[in-house]
Amino acid sequence: xxxxxxxxxxxxxALALCAVLLAGCTEVPAVSNPESSVSADSSAVTESSPxxxxxxxxxxxxxxxxxxxxxxxxxxxxxxxxxxxxASFDGQKIDERIAAQYSQMVADAExxxxxxxxxxxxxxxxxxxxxxxxNINKYMQQGMTREEAEAKTRExxxxxxxxxxxxxxxxxxxxxxxxxxxxxxxxRFAQTDGYAWLIKxxxxxxxxxxxxxDKTDITQIxxxxxHYRYVGxxxxxxxxxxxxxxxxxxxxxxxxxx
Ligand SMILES: [Zn+2]
Numbered sequence: 055x056x057x058x059x060x061x062x063x064x065x066x067x068a069l070a071l072c073a074v075l076l077a078g079c080t081e082v083p084a085v086s087n088p089e090s091s092v093s094a095d096s097s098a099v100t101e102s103s104p105x106x107x108x109x110x111x112x113x114x115x116x117x118x119x120x121x122x123x124x125x126x127x128x129x130x131x132x133x134x135x136x137x138x139x140x141a142s143f144d145g146q147k148i149d150e151r152i153a154a155q156y157s158q159m160v161a162d163a164e165x166x167x168x169x170x171x172x173x174x175x176x177x178x179x180x181x182x183x184x185x186x187x188x189n190i191n192k193y194m195q196q197g198m199t200r201e202e203a204e205a206k207t208r209e210x211x212x213x214x215x216x217x218x219x220x221x222x223x224x225x226x227x228x229x230x231x232x233x234x235x236x237x238x239x240x241x242r243f244a245q246t247d248g249y250a251w252l253i254k255x256x257x258x259x260x261x262x263x264x265x266x267x268d269k270t271d272i273t274q275i276x277x278x279x280x281h282y283r284y285v286g287x288x289x290x291x292x293x294x295x296x297x298x299x300x301x302x303x304x305x306x307x308x309x310x311x312x
Pocket of ligand 1: 224
């Protein structure tokens with residue numbers, strides 16, 4: 055399906071690793087596991103060991119700027135906005151350290167007739183607070199209690215301090231056509247050519263689909279076909295090869311003592 059992975063060797067060790075990591079997950083969709091149809095390489099099975107498989111983890115430390123983890127877990131948050139420098143696309147700011155990669159992705163998509171549009175990028179903690187509170191108020195005006203409104207809001211809005219958009223590395227990406235004709239961020243974006251292009255190519259530029267449909271029990275965020283996260287090309291390739299979401303990948307790095 056994706057030529058980048060034709061050389062991927064699905065070893066017994068990798069299978070065992072995936073079985074452990076995927077425990078508790080729901081079904082694995084073909085879209086996030088394009089390598090699942092790749093046949094096993096029997097020679098690799100005898101050559102590889104779990105230790106060697108660990109060694110194939112890309113270089114990197116949990117303290118690296120591109121591996122910051124922000125999610126609904128109490129400890130994975132920031133209290134103050136990060137001291138970032140920015141680049142702008144479509145009126146949105148992103149961390150300038152990923153500007154070249156995003157710009158290249160947009161240019162290459164353009165060559166394939168896909169016009170990417172950056173709907174949302176960096177978001178300071180204060181702005182997330184405004185979005186979060188106004189969404190709660192909207193639900194309360196519809197008759198929900200504060201508790202119900204907060205629960206409903208948390209389905210799509212991360213609590214201020216916990217949103218990945220604070221990192222400047224999270225990008226909500228649509229196509230220009232989708233932005234113009236549909237506008238709403240919903241699952242219909244997954245039916246577009248733009249989404250198909252992003253899923254096929256985003257890892258080549260260091261981005262991953264951050265909230266996959268089959269990982270919502272781990273990410274604690276609903277499926278978001280528009281939300282991509284920069285992690286770097288090597289980490290992104292590893293995650294795609296092994297069908298890992300970011301939380302699972304971070305756990306793997308922690309277990310490897312990174
Ligand atoms: Zn987003």
